[in-house]
Amino acid sequence: MTTAKxxxxxxxxxSRQEILEAARALFxxxxxxxxTIRLIAEHAGVDPSLVIYFFASKEHLFAAAMPEPSEAALAAPKLMAALPRAEAAQAIGRRILEAVNSPGASNVLGIIRAASSKPEAVAQLREVFVSRMMLPMITELGLSRPKERAVLLSSIxxxxxxxxxxxxxxxxWPTLDETAELELIAKAIELVLTVDLD
Amino acid sequence: MTTAKxxxxxxxxxSRQEILEAARALFxxxxxxxxTIRLIAEHAGVDPSLVIYFFASKEHLFAAAMPEPSEAALAAPKLMAALPRAEAAQAIGRRILEAVNSPGASNVLGIIRAASSKPEAVAQLREVFVSRMMLPMITELGLSRPKERAVLLSSIxxxxxxxxxxxxxxxxWPTLDETAELELIAKAIELVLTVDLD
DNA sequence: ATCCAAATTAAACAGCCGTTCAATTAATGA
DNA sequence: TCATTAATTGAACGGCTGTTTAATTTGGAT
Structure with missing residues (x-):
């Protein structure tokens, strides 16, 4: 019995999919x-050179591992279009906070960390985060100056x-009142959506 | 004539001060x-080993190079205490935006980039950014729930x-209206300072 | 004047990184 | 069946990193 190495x-x-998932999580x-590629390989249970075999370079792997906006984020705007603005603001706020605070799919933080550690990824980030997540929400609501509001919403x-x-x-700071904070963030979002920018 | 190397x-x-300044800017x-230490040394016009000679390690240099809150940021709260809240909010907003947009002393971005690329610096960052910049502003204004408001202000x-x-x-996106954005950020800050959190 | 400490550099070290190469095994199609 | 392609590993290479060591020059105190 020869141990097949x-x-x-x-x-x-x-393996390809497992490498991609490990890369997404670790980036x-x-x-x-x-x-490091070695760390990704370890988490995927493969040899480092297999990572290069599939993705040619760390740069390419990073590009392939860029997080996509979640389905919830893409489905949100259509739901919101039917509601009055104040309610829509609250609903969007809640949904954003859920996405941000959910343990598994906290890809917003991943996007932020990726962009701050790799300036070359900024364009990709802007496309995914501002243009594909925030802008659709706002244009669907039929508000004026959608780009300004998208940037502001992204800021918040x-x-x-x-x-x-x-x-x-x-x-x-465990004394922080979480519900109060949530309430205020919702108000800030509502402000972005309802303020007169003209 | 022997070239003194x-x-x-x-x-x-x-040299010590020049290393520190180069490190601050580059971090x-x-x-x-x-x-890299070599890059810092190059910008300071010295040998890389001199950086270690003065600061013992890159970690220590990073700690020593942590940006301090600007004098303007530290002086602001006393000025604000005298004004009515709505005006104080606008004034704080303008001052923050000036600090953020000033080309040289944009240390807020430096703090952010440092923290996102080095998790160990997060505690230091919280101390400088939230506790020493935002909290004093808010406590000086005598508002309720200062910690909540400090965190929210930091978020914005x-x-x-x-x-x-x-x-x-x-x-x-050069079409973005800068003054409109500034106006809205001021309103968001005003909201943080005036909203009822109880 | 002399001695020690401070400042400075050049050279080298070990360690990690991304990547490449050659070898090996399994699936696939003619 | 047999040649080709895909998947996988281990070993190695060259480059960059933080750091150390030794040598050299100056400043300051006695």
């Missing part, structure tokens, strides 16, 4: 530079996420 | 990992800075 494995291979958690969500997760406010 | 230089040495611009400023500088909105 190298060579192709039996059955269909899921989001540690940023670009700190996420980004700041929220950054301060919350990155500064680890919760564990450091 | 090594050994102490004549006159008083400013703010490129984050922790991308800023952080998000503003991040989206503006990091995503390079200006050069990409």
């Amino acid at each position: 190298s060579g192709r494995r039996k059955g269909a291979s899921e 989001a958690e540690h940023g670009y530079q700190r996420t 969500v980004t700041g929220m996420t950054f301060v919350h997760e990155m500064l680890d406010i919760k564990t450091e | 090594s050994g102490r230089r004549k006159g008083a040495s400013e 703010a611009e490129h984050g922790y990992q991308r800023t 400023v952080t998000g503003m800075t991040f989206v503006h500088e990091m995503l390079d909105i200006k050069t990409e």
Whole structure:
């Protein structure tokens, strides 16, 4: 019995997908530079050179691992279009906070960390985050100056996420009233959606 | 004439300070990992080993190079205490925006980039940014729930800075109305300062 | 004048990184 | 069946990193 060390494995291979998932998680958690190919390979249970075999380079892997906007985020605007503005603002606020605070799919923080650690990814980030998540929400509501509002909404969500997760406010200041904060963020979003910009 | 290559230089040495300034600028611009000791040394016009000689390690240098809150930021709260709340909110908003948009002393972005690229710096960041900049402003105004408001104010400023500088909105979407945005940010700050959190 | 400490550099070290190469095994199609 | 392609590994390479060591020059105190 010779222990088969190298060579192709039996059955269909899921390595490519596993590498992609490991890369997504690790890039989001540690940023670009700190996420080594060796670490990705380890999490995917494969050899580092297999990562290069599938994705040619770390750059290409990073591009392929860019997080997509979640289905909830893409489906939200159509739901919101039917509601009155004040209610829509509250609903959007709640949905954004859910997405930000959900443990698994906190891809907003991943996007932020990726962009701050890799300037070349900024254009990609703007496309995904501002243009595909925020702008559709706002244009669907038929508001004036959609670009301005999209940028402002992105600012609020980004700041929220950054301060919350990155500064680890919760564990450091446990006295913070979470519901009060949620309420205020909703009001800020409502302000962005209802303020007269002309 | 032997070209004196090594050994102490004549006159008083400013190398330590020059290293510190180069480090501050480079950490703010490129984050922790991308800023190499060799790069800092080059900008300071010294040998890389001199950086270690003065600061013992890159970690210590980073700690020593942490940006301090500007004098304007520290002086602001006393000025604001005298004004009515709505006016104070507008004034604080303008001052924050000036600090964020000023080309030289844009240390807010530096703080953000440092923290996102080096998780160990997060505690230091929270101390400088939230506790020493935002909290004094708010407690001086005698508002309720100062910690909540400080966190929220930090969120807004952080998000503003991040989206503006990091995503390079200006050069990409030149149609954005800058004054309208400034107006709205002031309103958001006013909201944070005036909203009833109880 | 002399001695020690401070400042400075050049050279080198070990460690990690992304990537490449060659070898090996399994699936696939002619 | 047999040649080709895909999947996989281990080993290695060259480059960059933070850091150390030794040597050299100056400043300051005795």
